[in-house]
Amino acid sequence: MTGIIKERLFTPGPTPLLMEAQxxxxxxxxxxxxxxxxTLMRETLDHLRYYFNTRNDVIVFASSGTGAMExxxxxLLSPGDRVLIGTxxxxxxxxxxxxxxxxxxSVVVEAPYGHxxxxxxxxxxxxxxxPFRAVFIQATESSTGVRHDVKALGEMVKALPxxxxxxxxxxxxxxxxxxxxxxxIDILIGGSxxxxxxxxxxxxxxxxxxxxxxxxxSKLPRYYFDYAKERKNLAKGESSYxxxxxxxxxxxxALSYIKQLGRENLVANAALLAEATREAASALGxxxxxxxxxxxxxxxxxxxxxxxxxxxxxxxxxxxxxxxxDGQGSMKGQIFRLAHLGYYxxxxxxxxxxxxxxxxxxxxxxxxxxSGVRAAQNVYLRQPA
Amino acid sequence: MTGIIKERLFTPGPTPLLMEAQxxxxxxxxxxxxxxxxTLMRETLDHLRYYFNTRNDVIVFASSGTGAMExxxxxLLSPGDRVLIGTxxxxxxxxxxxxxxxxxxSVVVEAPYGHxxxxxxxxxxxxxxxPFRAVFIQATESSTGVRHDVKALGEMVKALPxxxxxxxxxxxxxxxxxxxxxxxIDILIGGSxxxxxxxxxxxxxxxxxxxxxxxxxSKLPRYYFDYAKERKNLAKGESSYxxxxxxxxxxxxALSYIKQLGRENLVANAALLAEATREAASALGxxxxxxxxxxxxxxxxxxxxxxxxxxxxxxxxxxxxxxxxDGQGSMKGQIFRLAHLGYYxxxxxxxxxxxxxxxxxxxxxxxxxxSGVRAAQNVYLRQPA
Numbered sequence: 001m002t003g004i005i006k007e008r009l010f011t012p013g014p015t016p017l018l019m020e021a022q023x024x025x026x027x028x029x030x031x032x033x034x035x036x037x038x039t040l041m042r043e044t045l046d047h048l049r050y051y052f053n054t055r056n057d058v059i060v061f062a063s064s065g066t067g068a069m070e071x072x073x074x075x076l077l078s079p080g081d082r083v084l085i086g087t088x089x090x091x092x093x094x095x096x097x098x099x100x101x102x103x104x105x106s107v108v109v110e111a112p113y114g115h116x117x118x119x120x121x122x123x124x125x126x127x128x129x130x131p132f133r134a135v136f137i138q139a140t141e142s143s144t145g146v147r148h149d150v151k152a153l154g155e156m157v158k159a160l161p162x163x164x165x166x167x168x169x170x171x172x173x174x175x176x177x178x179x180x181x182x183x184x185i186d187i188l189i190g191g192s193x194x195x196x197x198x199x200x201x202x203x204x205x206x207x208x209x210x211x212x213x214x215x216x217x218s219k220l221p222r223y224y225f226d227y228a229k230e231r232k233n234l235a236k237g238e239s240s241y242x243x244x245x246x247x248x249x250x251x252x253x254a255l256s257y258i259k260q261l262g263r264e265n266l267v268a269n270a271a272l273l274a275e276a277t278r279e280a281a282s283a284l285g286x287x288x289x290x291x292x293x294x295x296x297x298x299x300x301x302x303x304x305x306x307x308x309x310x311x312x313x314x315x316x317x318x319x320x321x322x323x324x325x326d327g328q329g330s331m332k333g334q335i336f337r338l339a340h341l342g343y344y345x346x347x348x349x350x351x352x353x354x355x356x357x358x359x360x361x362x363x364x365x366x367x368x369x370x371s372g373v374r375a376a377q378n379v380y381l382r383q384p385a
Numbered sequence: 386m387t388g389i390i391k392e393r394l395f396t397p398g399p400t401p402l403l404m405e406a407q408x409x410x411x412x413x414x415x416x417x418x419x420x421x422x423x424t425l426m427r428e429t430l431d432h433l434r435y436y437f438n439t440r441n442d443v444i445v446f447a448s449s450g451t452g453a454m455e456x457x458x459x460x461l462l463s464p465g466d467r468v469l470i471g472t473x474x475x476x477x478x479x480x481x482x483x484x485x486x487x488x489x490x491s492v493v494v495e496a497p498y499g500h501x502x503x504x505x506x507x508x509x510x511x512x513x514x515x516p517f518r519a520v521f522i523q524a525t526e527s528s529t530g531v532r533h534d535v536k537a538l539g540e541m542v543k544a545l546p547x548x549x550x551x552x553x554x555x556x557x558x559x560x561x562x563x564x565x566x567x568x569x570i571d572i573l574i575g576g577s578x579x580x581x582x583x584x585x586x587x588x589x590x591x592x593x594x595x596x597x598x599x600x601x602x603s604k605l606p607r608y609y610f611d612y613a614k615e616r617k618n619l620a621k622g623e624s625s626y627x628x629x630x631x632x633x634x635x636x637x638x639a640l641s642y643i644k645q646l647g648r649e650n651l652v653a654n655a656a657l658l659a660e661a662t663r664e665a666a667s668a669l670g671x672x673x674x675x676x677x678x679x680x681x682x683x684x685x686x687x688x689x690x691x692x693x694x695x696x697x698x699x700x701x702x703x704x705x706x707x708x709x710x711d712g713q714g715s716m717k718g719q720i721f722r723l724a725h726l727g728y729y730x731x732x733x734x735x736x737x738x739x740x741x742x743x744x745x746x747x748x749x750x751x752x753x754x755x756s757g758v759r760a761a762q763n764v765y766l767r768q769p770a
Binding site: 002003004005006008019026261262265266268269272320321322343344345346347348350351352353354355357358361368369370371372373374376377378380381 | 387388389390391393404411646647650651653654657705706707728729730731732733735736737738739740742743746753754755756757758759761762763765766
């Protein structure tokens with residue numbers, strides 16, 4: 001504990017940074033009312049379309065992802081509209097709070113923590129309790145580590161001409177295969193501090209033609225998060241208010257890297273890390289918190305029997321400088337979370353798993369040293385050549 | 386092989402960089418004929434004294450370590466002087482070449498690769514074949530991974546008033562306990578791209594009073610690597626020629642980090658990584674190239690039976706972006722080397738060992754997955770709390 005200890009993030013955001021992207025922000029001219037910056041912004045929007053896997057326009061805000069989530073509510077809806085929300089954790093609950101903050105009546109399908117929102121239950125409501133102006137859900141719920149079948153939900157909402165599907169994919173983008181155009185996702189939301197490997201401060205939203213039509217008629221108040229105003233300015237490479245220039249530069253560089261790597265390979269990277277983590281956890285006698293459909297973005301692992309997860313998290317931080325996250329809210333002490341997001345490769349995973357084995361021993365959970373690492377190595381070796 | 390692959394150095398120099406030290410060079414005013422830079426240079430020399438564990442003056446050159454080695458020869462010696470050289474590998478041979486280049490007659494005690502220079506043999510020569518003006522050796526020979534007993538050698542040379550001991554500790558500093566003042570090391574040589582965690586480009590030499598006296602009377606030609614001239618200028622925070630300013634700034638920052646960490650803890654860090662690597666290699670059915678006295682700086686591992694080490698090195702690079710080094714010269718294909726130098730912590734080691742297990746399997750060496758990692762973890766757990 002007296003030698004070199006590097007700090008390493010294994011959290012579901014912020015995530016390990018792509019240093020080249022950070023450095024690019026130091027060397028670029030950063031005044032935003034210049035042609036150079038306008039060109040950069042337009043290229044970044046093109047990159048975002050690639051990253052989102054969409055032909056729709058993507059808009060960018062200087063805010064956390066929650067800003068774009070609020071914008072989805074305030075831009076799509078009008079007083080008197082009703083919405084359907086599927087929630088399976090802390091981030092799902094944010095949709096409920098947002099609807100409430102704007103005085104919008106919501107019907108909530110609530111899955112217990114660790115479970116996924118039952119899409120059949122959502123369908124029942126869509127069929128029988130409508131009309132709904134919009135449906136809100138998470139692609140991946142990072143407080144519990146589950147993934148939702150947004151494709152199936154999209155099929156249902158596509159059939160309703162007056163209803164839009166809004167998907168928070170803040171941790172889903174870059175970790176899950178998403179086809180917003182084909183699946184009928186009308187608003188898809190992302191944030192900079194996740195699989196894009198840059199710091200927090202930017203929110204993204206792709207918006208379908210169907211959603212733009214709804215936005216044109218909606219009446220809720222909005223100003224900063226005005227989607228249509230932002231779209232109009234971004235078309236010229238401008239933003240309505242001062243853009244977070246250094247983050248845009250870093251984003252441009254990071255998305256160039258991702259384009260070179262390939263979106264599918266970025267998702268495959270997260271899938272490999274996640275599967276290897278799940279197998280390692282099993283080998284170490286631990287169980288997953290996600291009852292089904294575990295997300296590639298983050299793995300939530302139940303605390304070892306009789307031991308608070310907080311102790312594991314602390315041991316990892318103090319001993320190895322490895323930052324894992326505890327459960328949020330009522331899940332604190334019950335689970336710890338190991339993310340698979342950002343500039344993060346297989347050797348990073350072997351490192352954290354090797355450290356975790358020691359941490360588990362130290363908090364009193366019996367493990368065979370090396371067995372978690374071996375399980376992860378076997379997942380690596382199972383990959384097609 | 387299609388996901389994220391980070392490049393990581395596990396080489397005996399250059400080594401993993403301390404990013405804070407790199408960034409410091411971006412934000413400092415760098416003109417060298419300013420008071421700010423002079424103060425920085427003087428503080429850096431103080432830090433170097435701490436790092437070298439000496440009360441002697443340390444001088445700095447803008448050059449690779451070899452520059453300071455050449456300086457030790459050209460500053461200490463005069464035509465007609467004879468020297469004794471102990472060599473155990475490529476870097477020992479450099480002393481022989483340097484003596485030859487300056488027309489100095491040398492008596493060479495040559496250990497076979499993988500062995501250490503027998504100090505008893507050196508003593509025999511010191512007793513019977515003298516007088517020698519100087520004795521040259523490596524603290525650690527990084528081409529083969531062995532450590533020399535420079536303390537014992539120092540005891541012998543200390544007794545000879547006309548003979549100086551010169552030790553190349555380029556990879557020895559920060560990885561081996563060294564007491565130059567107590568042990569009678571007259572010139573101790575270091576380089577920036579090793580345990581100091583910054584890029585190549587600076588050479589260091591600490592010089593004893595005994596050596597300064599010899600230098601005062603020596604007659605070999607020198608200009609750039611003039612120790613006395615550099616000492617005089619450095620006392621004022623100046624350098625004789627343009628200093629490598631960005632490297633000096635980074636060095637100042639890196640040595641501040643090392644001072645905070647503690648020199649002993651830096652050495653202990655390398656010792657832990659080296660011991661864990663040796664045990665891991667054994668667990669993986671591999672043998673060490675060093676027959677005895679393995680260095681903490683770097684571990685040289687024999688190629689798996691019937692397999693070229695070049696293949697292991699390539700597999701690690703292509704598959705994991707992990708840069709190991711092959712054997713040098715006639716050792717190429719016979720050994721691979723895993724260093725323990727620079728900004729490098731225990732989780733880095735677990736990562737490279739986990740990757741190495743996969744690489745070994747892929748080149749056809751049978752290993753039990755996880756067993757090397759486990760051996761390393763057990764070394765970690767054996768440490769006093």
